[in-house]
Amino acid sequence: MTDKFIKKLTETKIKELLIAISIQYPKQFNKSHINSELEYILKHITMMHLDPIKLKESKDKFKKKQKQNKLNPNIISDGDRCKARIWGKIFEINEINDDNILTPINKIPKQYKVTNFDDIDLDEFNSRYVIGTRCKNKKNSDKYCKRHSQHLIHGDFFEKPSAELCFHYIKDNKLLWLIWKSKQNIINIINIINIINNKVRKRQKTKDKRQTKTNKDKQRQTKTN
Numbered sequence: 299m300t301d302k303f304i305k306k307l308t309e310t311k312i313k314e315l316l317i318a319i320s321i322q323y324p325k326q327f328n329k330s331h332i333n334s335e336l337e338y339i340l341k342h343i344t345m346m347h348l349d350p351i352k353l354k355e356s357k358d359k360f361k362k363k364q365k366q367n368k369l370n371p372n373i374i375s376d377g378d379r380c381k382a383r384i385w386g387k388i389f390e391i392n393e394i395n396d397d398n399i400l401t402p403i404n405k406i407p408k409q410y411k412v413t414n415f416d417d418i419d420l421d422e423f424n425s426r427y428v429i430g431t432r433c434k435n436k437k438n439s440d441k442y443c444k445r446h447s448q449h450l451i452h453g454d455f456f457e458k459p460s461a462e463l464c465f466h467y468i469k470d471n472k473l474l475w476l477i478w479k480s481k482q483n484i485i486n487i488i489n490i491i492n493i494i495n496n497k498v499r500k501r502q503k504t505k506d507k508r509q510t511k512t513n514k515d516k517q518r519q520t521k522t523n
């Protein structure tokens with residue numbers, strides 16, 4: 299193939315693509331834009347010269363890898379897979395998409411926006427949501443992969459998670475109502491300021507009282523003298 303031919307082929311293919319875009323989005327990209335856009339692309343495109351030997355080498359490598367993948371498929375059967383839970387999003391059990399996959403949630407009902415994990419109704423939460431996903435590694439022991447046999451941070455995927463763990467997933471998936479939190483923080487700060495002010499005022503009052511008392515005493519003393 300000559301360079302000239304490749305250049306012509308590229309030009310034709312880009313033009314076809316631009317026409318397709320114009321048909322799809324006639325308002326944003328009308329027919330009059332096609333030629334100017336084509337000119338712009340061709341001006342800025344860099345044609346690479348591919349070494350035919352190198353091209354053959356990479357093709358061979360690709361074929362070899364494909365063959366290897368067929369011999370050792372990377373997919374681990376369910377029974378051979380680690381049972382640990384790993385970090386991830388929270389999924390609503392009843393929300394299954396078209397591909398039969400649970401969809402992750404991006405908001406959570408009010409009753410789970412707690413400041414203390416003990417306030418989560420755990421049975422209700424667990425009947426509604428799944429937290430995190432299952433580890434994809436191959437089992438090393440009877441249950442877990444090498445890493446999770448040593449350290450099971452997020453528990454077993456098939457066991458009900460604790461309220462503390464659920465709270466960790468809610469909080470670190472940023473599902474708590476932050477505005478409410480900051481409002482609450484402001485209220486707390488105002489309360490603290492008020493308490494301090496009251497104490498200062500009380501102290502000032504007693505100081506003033508003491509001062510007037512000593513003043514009166516002094517006055518009385520000078521009178522008797």
Ligand SMILES: [Zn+2]
Binds near residue numbers: 381443444445
């Ligand atoms: Zn694992």
